Amino acid sequence: MTYTASIGALAALLTTVAFVPQVVRVIRTRDTHAISLFMYLLFSLGVALWCVYGLLLGLWPVVVANVITLALALVVLVLKLRGN
Amino acid sequence: MTYTASIGALAALLTTVAFVPQVVRVIRTRDTHAISLFMYLLFSLGVALWCVYGLLLGLWPVVVANVITLALALVVLVLKLRGN
Numbered sequence: 001m002t003y004t005a006s007i008g009a010l011a012a013l014l015t016t017v018a019f020v021p022q023v024v025r026v027i028r029t030r031d032t033h034a035i036s037l038f039m040y041l042l043f044s045l046g047v048a049l050w051c052v053y054g055l056l057l058g059l060w061p062v063v064v065a066n067v068i069t070l071a072l073a074l075v076v077l078v079l080k081l082r083g084n
Numbered sequence: 085m086t087y088t089a090s091i092g093a094l095a096a097l098l099t100t101v102a103f104v105p106q107v108v109r110v111i112r113t114r115d116t117h118a119i120s121l122f123m124y125l126l127f128s129l130g131v132a133l134w135c136v137y138g139l140l141l142g143l144w145p146v147v148v149a150n151v152i153t154l155a156l157a158l159v160v161l162v163l164k165l166r167g168n
Contacts, residue, residue, distance in 0.1 A: 004137060004140045004141060007133055007136055007137045007140065008133075008134075008137040010130075010133055011130050011131075011133035011134040011136075011137055012130075013130070014126050014127070014129050014130025014133065015126075015127055015130035015131060015134065016130075017126060018122075018123045018124075018125075018126035018127035018130060019123060019127075020123075021120040021122035021123045021126070022119070022120040022123040024120075025118065025120045025123075026118065029118065031117060031118040032118050033115060033117065033118050034109065034110065034113065034115040034116050034117050034118040034119050035106070035118050035119065036105040036106040036108075036109045038102075038105035039102045039103060039104075039105045039106040039109075040102075041102075042098050042099075042101060042102035042105070043098070043099055043102035043103075045098050046094075046095050046096075046097070046098025046099035046100075046102060047095075047099060049091055049092075049094055049095035049098065050092075050095040050099065052091055052095075053088060053091045053092040053095055056088045056091065057088060
């Protein structure tokens with residue numbers, strides 16, 4: 001893997017893994033008051049489109065990273081909807 | 085722009101714009117309790133690396149989208165840090 005590709009892989013890893021502590025927090029506390037419903041609606045739709053984009057171009061790292069991110073964002077979204 | 089490129093552009097737009105309602109919410113309410121500090125730390129670092137990746141490859145849409153996302157994520161991060 002080239003230097004640039006490694007930076008891209010680390011960037012993808014971080015922006016995906018970042019949602020884990022948010023998911024853990026909302027599951028533990030059941031507090032979603034400060035979280036924007038509209039953010040998670042737009043973000044989930046955007047990440048789903050990144051999955052489609054990756055599938056269309058056969059970019060498997062893009063697909064895998066975004067499927068995981070989508071799953072995590074949907075957990076936050078569902079708990080936000082339940083909390084409302 | 086091809087069909088696939090349009091999907092990528094829409095995906096990038098949505099995952100960037102998604103942070104606007106979250107920024108508006110934390111500025112208005114000053115409530116960041118449910119927001120994970122660790123999420124915004126990891127996410128901001130990841131988005132900063134996406135900027136570096138875009139710069140190294142000369143992918144300007146990647147740079148622009150991620151600079152905007154970084155600015156928005158940093159607003160949430162700073163307000164979270166102030167709220168703690």
